[in-house]
Amino acid sequence: MGKGGMSREGHGEEENMAAWLVGINTLKIQPFILPTLGPQDVRIRMKAVGICGSDIYFLKTLRLADFIVKEPLVIGHEAAGIIEEIGSEVKHLEPGDHVVIEPGISCWRCDLCKDGRYNLCPEVKSLATPPVHGSLANQIVHPADLCFKLPDNVSLEEGAMCEPLSVGVHACRRANVGPETNVLIMGAGPIGLVTMLSARALGVPRIVIVDVDDHRLLVAKSLGADETVKVSTKIEDVSGEVVQIHKAMGARVDVGFDCVGFSKTMTTALTATRAGGKVCLVGMGHHEMTVPLTPAAAREVDVIGIFRYKNTWPLCLEYLSSGKIDVKPLITHRFGFSQKEVEAAFETSARGGNAIKVMFNL
Template sequence: MFEGPHDVRIRMIAVGICGSDVHYLKTMRCADFIVKEPMVIGHECAGIIEEVGSQIQTLVPGDRVAIEPGISCWPCDHCKLGRYNLCPEMKFFATPPVHGSLANQNMAAWLVGLNTLKIQPFNLPSLGPHDIRIRMKAVGICGSDVYYLKTMRCADFKVKEPMVIGHECAGIIEEVGSQVQTLVPGDRVAIEPGISCWRCDHCKLGRYNLCAEMKFFATPPVHGSLANQIVHPADLCFKLPDNVSLEEGAMCEPLSVSVHACRRASIRPETNVLIMGEGPIGLVTMLSARAFGAPRIVVVDVDDHRLSVAKSLGADDIVKVSTNIQDPMISELE
């Protein structure tokens, strides 16, 4: 968090790659400096000031600045004589153990072409009064992400320009809007990935998942959440209990799919259930159906491994079928 009265917070815009960075990358050392633990690289840099400390009078947010990468001690004789470059206590960007400046820029996984992902900058919108800024900690890879990667489309949605992927996610709040009262920085949250219009009949009746104006993460042209940080409405972020991990929080979205399916199917203690397909959604649907009280659950798939996982998670019976519709059933109920 930003604290120092004489400091500025800068969004990096340009960072050069020096020969020393290359040496560290290739050999984990440069001269006598050895990288012994993970280190942020980069020291040739410039950026735009986003916030200034309470005692800063010469710079304001929005100023474009070049950055001197070495912080000297100031009290030693060298510093007092203006030769602070010789300071023995110098802390220089990207010189172990000091981190560098190739940071602060929000990066994301962009789908830019068939089977092509690139890590590129992702500019965040300004924080609205009802929004929160979240640092992503866990993002699942959904089947839709894979479809977009392999075919640049999923159902009727086509990727026509580069898009950030990911929608199953959880993270830690870093900043809240002025009107947010239910969440605070540091809260761990699961994120609902669809933003509805709130005005249509579906939304007013509480069925906002059917909103025709839905803006859903990683559904063209809407960007997703596989990024360092995102900005999202606070009303769509849910604080996680202490006993739920961030990885589990990211799975709340696919879990909601299975819970919705069980509700639609009116699963009750007297309901026997057949599940066709035991991928991740099929498996979580099986677990949800059991939680709803289903006494007998039969699962069907073409893959032995998926069927064995389903069995280990509590399926009562498993059925393997052929991928050829002309073939007879490969196995009977086990």
């Protein structure tokens, strides 16, 4: 598979270590050899790395959808750090710059890339998606054009939050939300919350957020949800819960975001959204689901999906710098970079509970 081992020999630098996923529920901090620095690459000392739901899926099952971990993999892809070295052709960055990284490396040659939809590139190499190594390491090498300089008033931790925030921004763009759109969000986990923050930044006047967990609903309310609705996991409760959602909204639901991706959450979103509205599937909880598409089609409810994000980093950084979006309250737990702390951090994130975003400070 990719390259493991030390940071570049002969530079008199310390050994480069990374968190490797070596088996189900097994992470080990081991050496990680970096690839040679290309003319358009940069070498980055990682400072802030967040744990994503996909990292947890890989840890628990060694797979997510069609991506399977077949050999040891460096994990992590929500990341920010400080430039240590630049390639000979890099002009817009220099050593010492604080940067956030966009983790997907597209081919830039296929029709989708040329059409600007590079997130759908069939050849995309995404950090921490097998077999491509991730960023939970002392240092990584990454293309310079996928590194964005942080504004002076945006911290490295906030920079690392640009990756999940990008999912929310991309979802809101796909659904074309704005000042005349009332929004329903299924799920008050990290992605539901960043979708809510993105919708508000884009001018959405009313947002109702739905979850099964009281604590997450309290967090959603504290971050600006207009109303929250607690629901069950039972599919037979959908019709009654839709009545509650409509009451909480006090108006029609123009766009529903399913940030969970279960048959029940998608059924609720499709049923609650008005005729002629849109439902955007963001979460991928179930590989396949059974939903009432025919009644939704009869009401001309458009169903759209998203995959990751595209061209979102500059806007995310502008939102963070201007204060339009504050992601700091989402970071609930912090850990250092030792074997014990890496294990504890992933246990904390997997357990859920009060944990929203678990962050490593390297």
